[in-house]
Amino acid sequence: xxxxxxxxxxxxxxxxxxxxxxxxxxxxxxxxxxxxxxxxxxxxxxxxxxxxxxxxxxxxxxxxxxxxxxxxxxxxxxxxxxxxxxxxxxxxxxxxxxxxxxxxxxxxxxxxxxxxxxxxxxxxxxxxxxxxxxxxxxxxxxxxxxxxxxxxxxxxxxxxxxxxxxxxxxxxxxxxxxxxxxxxxxxxxxxxxxxxxxxxxxxxxxxxxxxxxxxxxxxxxxxxxxxxxxxxxxxxxxxxxxxxxxxxxxxxxxxxxxxxxxxxxxxxxxxxxxxxxxxxxxxxxxxxxxxxxxxxxxxxxxxxxxxxxxxxxxxxxxxxxxxxxxxxxxxxxxxxxxxxxxxxxxxxxxxxxxxxxxxxxxxxxxxxxxxxxxxxxxxxxxxxxxxxxxxxxxxxxxxxxxxxxxxxxxxxxxxxxxxxxxxxxxxxxxxxxxxxxxxxxxxxxxxxxxxxxxxxxxxxxxxxxxxxxxxxxxxxxxxxxxxxxxxxxxxxxxxxxxxxxxxxxxxxxxxxxxxxxxxxxxxxxxxxxxxxxxxxxxxxxxxxxxxxxxxxxxxxxxxxxxxxxxxxxxxxxxxxxxxxxxxxxxxxxxxxxxxxxxxxxxxxxxxxxxxxxxxxxxxxxxxxxxxxxxxxxxxxxxxxxxxxxxxxxxxxxxxx
Numbered sequence: 262x263x264x265x266x267x268x269x270x271x272x273x274x275x276x277x278x279x280x281x282x283x284x285x286x287x288x289x290x291x292x293x294x295x296x297x298x299x300x301x302x303x304x305x306x307x308x309x310x311x312x313x314x315x316x317x318x319x320x321x322x323x324x325x326x327x328x329x330x331x332x333x334x335x336x337x338x339x340x341x342x343x344x345x346x347x348x349x350x351x352x353x354x355x356x357x358x359x360x361x362x363x364x365x366x367x368x369x370x371x372x373x374x375x376x377x378x379x380x381x382x383x384x385x386x387x388x389x390x391x392x393x394x395x396x397x398x399x400x401x402x403x404x405x406x407x408x409x410x411x412x413x414x415x416x417x418x419x420x421x422x423x424x425x426x427x428x429x430x431x432x433x434x435x436x437x438x439x440x441x442x443x444x445x446x447x448x449x450x451x452x453x454x455x456x457x458x459x460x461x462x463x464x465x466x467x468x469x470x471x472x473x474x475x476x477x478x479x480x481x482x483x484x485x486x487x488x489x490x491x492x493x494x495x496x497x498x499x500x501x502x503x504x505x506x507x508x509x510x511x512x513x514x515x516x517x518x519x520x521x522x523x524x525x526x527x528x529x530x531x532x533x534x535x536x537x538x539x540x541x542x543x544x545x546x547x548x549x550x551x552x553x554x555x556x557x558x559x560x561x562x563x564x565x566x567x568x569x570x571x572x573x574x575x576x577x578x579x580x581x582x583x584x585x586x587x588x589x590x591x592x593x594x595x596x597x598x599x600x601x602x603x604x605x606x607x608x609x610x611x612x613x614x615x616x617x618x619x620x621x622x623x624x625x626x627x628x629x630x631x632x633x634x635x636x637x638x639x640x641x642x643x644x645x646x647x648x649x650x651x652x653x654x655x656x657x658x659x660x661x662x663x664x665x666x667x668x669x670x671x672x673x674x675x676x677x678x679x680x681x682x683x684x685x686x687x688x689x690x691x692x693x694x695x696x697x698x699x700x701x702x703x704x705x706x707x708x709x710x711x712x713x714x715x716x717x718x719x720x721x722x723x724x725x726x727x728x729x730x731x732x733x734x735x736x737x738x739x740x741x742x743x744x745x746x747x748x749x750x751x752x753x754x755x756x757x758x759x760x761x762x763x764x765x766x767x768x769x770x771x772x773x774x775x776x777x778x779x780x781x782x783x784x785x786x787x788x789x790x791x792x793x794x795x796x797x798x799x800x801x802x803x804x805x806x807x808x809x810x811x812x813x814x815x816x817x818x819x820x821x822x823x824x825x826x827x828x829x830x831x832x833x834x835x836x837x838x839x840x841x842x843x844x845x846x847x848x849x850x851x852x853x854x855x856x857x858x859x860x861x862x863x864x865x866x867x868x869x870x871x872x873x874x875x876x877x878x879x880x881x882x883x884x885x886x887x888x889x890x891x892x893x894x895x896x897x898x899x900x901x902x903x904x905x906x907x908x909x910x911x912x913x914x915x916x917x
Contacts, residue, residue: 307332312852316643318650320379320386323365327387330363331394340395342705346533349397353534354484356398357405358432360391370406370430374414374422381585381657382650385592392596396715397534399593404480404535405429408586409436412489415582416505417553425487425507433513434486437479439540444473446721447728449491449503450576454542456492456506458549460563465552467492467508467545475539482523482538486511489553490540496565502572503579505553508545520545531714555582574667581667588656588676590723591649594687597716598642601709605694606635608701625697633894634697638690640863643856644836645683647843652676674736678832681726681733684719691716727821730828734798737831741799777885778892780841783864787834789880790871794827830871837864862893869893 307328314321331337336356344352360366369387372380384407392399410429413421428434445451453474457466467490469475476490487509494504511517524539549559556579557567569575609626616622625631652675659669666673691713695702702709720726776782798820805816817824840860847853868875869889875881881889 389592389596392593408438437485439476454492483536578667601694644840648839677729677732681729733828791830
């Protein structure tokens with residue numbers, strides 16, 4: 262009968278589906294899928310080995326998926342250098358729209374709102390991959406989603422998320438982040454833009470009172486619809502410190518709102534695909550609800566309310582909530598650094614120049630000066646990869662648990678120090694990559710000049726590096742002081758013991774049984790340098806303020822060189838420790854052996870850079886200093902260069 266025939270057909274379809282599902286889940290089918298994926302990756306130049314996966318971390322699939330999406334998109338296929346300014350900006354905007362529409366990015370934005378586990382880490386790796394595809398796209402994406410969007414998520418409430426973040430996901434609006442002013446960059450407390458509450462209309466009046474208060478270097482200024490504007494909140498004549506407000510700039514048709522002036526900053530050294538501009542506000546009125554009120558709100562009748570009563574502490578809590586944007590910059594710098602190294606090292610393995618008489622010319626990577634310039638940067642990029650991932654995991658855990666980031670001062674210090682070290686190291690690396698590739702490295706089509714110019718701003722973007730190092734040292738000194746506050750006697754004994762041990766170490770170095778250049782020796786040396794610099798800086802500041810009665814600012818200012826040395830010593834030590842932990846955790850013996858050599862190279866290079874200091878403090882003898890030099894130039898540099906991984910040269914084991 263017809264009815265029974267339909268039932269049989271239905272059962273047959275269900276059986277076929279179950280059979281298909283079983284086949285899909287069958288190990289053989291999964292293996293075929295993986296082989297097909299590897300073939301696609303291979304055709305696009307994407308490596309998929311055990312080492313590549315370990316370097317990419319637990320989200321290696323996400324990174325490979327995004328690499329594939331960008332490599333196959335016509336928007337990213339060609340890097341053109343004949344575009345005018347408007348065309349560059351339009352191309353970058355189209356790339357950003359393409360990325361936002363990707364399902365993986367849509368999911369990541371949802372997870373960021375819900376503060377799901379790994380949401381921060383996923384956003385960081387997305388930013389890194391985008392930066393290798395195109396730095397301007399990575400930066401503009403960061404402005405729109407992780408600065409503007411991050412301000413809404415981390416400083417606002419659910420109402421703000423629904424009103425602004427969902428339209429951003431749907432590409433109905435784009436945003437900008439307006440903190441920096443003509444007169445104040447790193448010193449955000451001193452910004453002069455005003456937000457005065459008018460209880461009669463229940464509105465905030467956003468105003469630029471002077472030229473120094475103009476918002477400068479604002480990304481997406483020529484195309485964005487709304488801006489997250491930091492301004493001094495004034496209620497009933499009382500100054501309550503910087504707060505963040507959503508200020509409409511232009512409608513969806515691109516028409517400017519009255520009272521808003523936007524000035525195009527035009528061409529820059531790099532990142533010309535990002536439309537930077539100046540924002541000026543002439544008594545713009547915005548609804549009371551446009552205040553992002555996680556840390557402070559204003560009632561209809563003009564009463565300010567905040568769970569954090571101290572104005573300074575409230576300001577610190579606001580800035581701490583924006584920590585994810587600073588760590589994102591570290592990953593972007595690493596993306597540029599890894600790409601530059603990949604280009605330079607591959608080229609060095611193909612270019613030949615000079616050689617023994619009557620024989621074939623040798624590859625330029627075989628010249629000692631070539632590998633001595635490139636391999637330490639490769640080692641540093643690996644160290645920074647593992648250390649930044651470590652910082653990202655801590656941040657991810659804090660965010661997902663809903664912890665107030667202001668209470669994790671050590672994390673803020675770590676991120677600030679890594680930001681300074683990674684962006685400086687990136688520039689030094691790219692300059693060496695440019696020189697090591699000769700005239701080819703000077704050509705824009707080979708991308709190194711573009712990477713250099715685009716990432717140069719990173720050393721001052723998201724906080725000047727010297728200021729970042731001061732953040733590190735303030736936390737180190739606070740930790741040092743807390744030892745004495747919590748247990749003065751125990752702290753004094755520890756201080757005496759450490760100082761005595763350090764003194765003995767310099768006195769009996771000749772009897773040291775540790776192998777010079779071993780990991781144990783290197784870690785102890787870096788620890789020693791950090792410890793001595795911390796102890797001596799604390800003593801200097803105490804003497805200046807307590808004994809000589811100098812004012813704190815002048816005392817601090819006169820020790821800034823000491824401060825920066827201590828901060829870098831601390832970050833150097835942390836990167837070596839995290840690198841070694843990553844080496845120990847590597848599951849594949851061949852991969853582990855290769856990473857160990859680069860870990861030793863990183864530590865030896867750090868010690869070698871500061872050998873004069875160690876000699877001054879008698880930590881090294883002239884003989885051991887020579888050993889360190891030889892280890893860098895003759896042993897580790899060469900062994901790192903000629904490591905083999907599954908029959909592949911070291912150039913095929915590049916990070917990322």
